[in-house]
Amino acid sequence: MTPPEPWAHLPFFRDGYPRIKATLAAETRPVLPPEEQRFAALDLCPPDAVRVVILGQDPYPTPGHAHGLAFSTEADVRPLPRSLGNIFKEMQDDLGACPPNGDLRFWARQGVLLLNTSLSVPAGDANAHAKLGWSTLTRQVIADLSRTPRAFVLWGKPAQGFARYIHTPEGGRAGDHLILTSAHPSPLSARRGFFGSRPFSSVNNWLTEKGAPPINWINPGAPT
Template identity: 65%
Template structure:
């Protein structure tokens, strides 16, 4: 069955030029593909171009069945916190004094935080296996689309920072640090205070702060 593009983003060339080939490849997969089909575009369904205020780029969905639900770094309610998300919350507690107890970040998305992975699918148990499927073209086009007015872009790690050329304009807030993964968090993620910095930028631009701790 063809994937249904998110309504507010269907004007992007990706959905006509690239998605059909991806859909064909997914249809031929013998492996279990995550997240479930209805959640593949969940991040873009939750945040239209008009409502997006902050972008956090991830790499690909969690490869464990029942964990990923279409939002980068987020997990379904009741799932134990993945290691990167634990580190994100540890930094948030240092930055803001508290952190959520659940890993479900849909409350962030509801406030205009686009939690976008650069690959929207992954075979179960095979992290990063769909990195060359073509999804990155969507990420590039989304970032270009969102460059039309000042926004905050949170880019954790080299992979996310590789998309900087697709962010145009000079008035954005672009935060680049190490990734929150246990392999790199102590090389510049811890102590970076991304949440208060994004909120300070939003406030300085006359916008409402994000309630990060209410997840």
């Protein structure tokens, strides 16, 4: 699979991806998501279109759930993965409503990059590809996007570990970015600071203050 053209300038695709691709080709277990969806988050959000970055960890390990965007699922997945269910609970409290299903591709079409820090997982074995080298891509994406002010949403310590790669925008100040941190929406940690953090209204308030349109977090049928 070739890298998404708007991101092909990142050194990862020359220096790191060939080795990962060979490792995945030798993997005897089914790998999720399917290869053609592995870079879906980057395909839907070229660099110039990204307004918000939400970092996840690795794809859902249940076949049929992951489609290449962090936290997002196919529309027919029921029940929702527990982390996504907690995201929707917080959105309900924050905004008064939430999407009708787990397909968040309509967020991506508005410039919300839903990037996992690992882009593959063997079916049924969560985090098994966490040390495969995908994190190099995450670091390079964040550093590249830091050139202009953006919102970065970092849930949980693994995501927050990438905050060091958020640089001062060119010609600007460190405070020009919005960086939101809280506990992860996982059932193991959501009550330790994720619930009540109101990330969705915080992002929209920041965008509005900059004169940019807010994100439609709720209605996939609304014009974007």
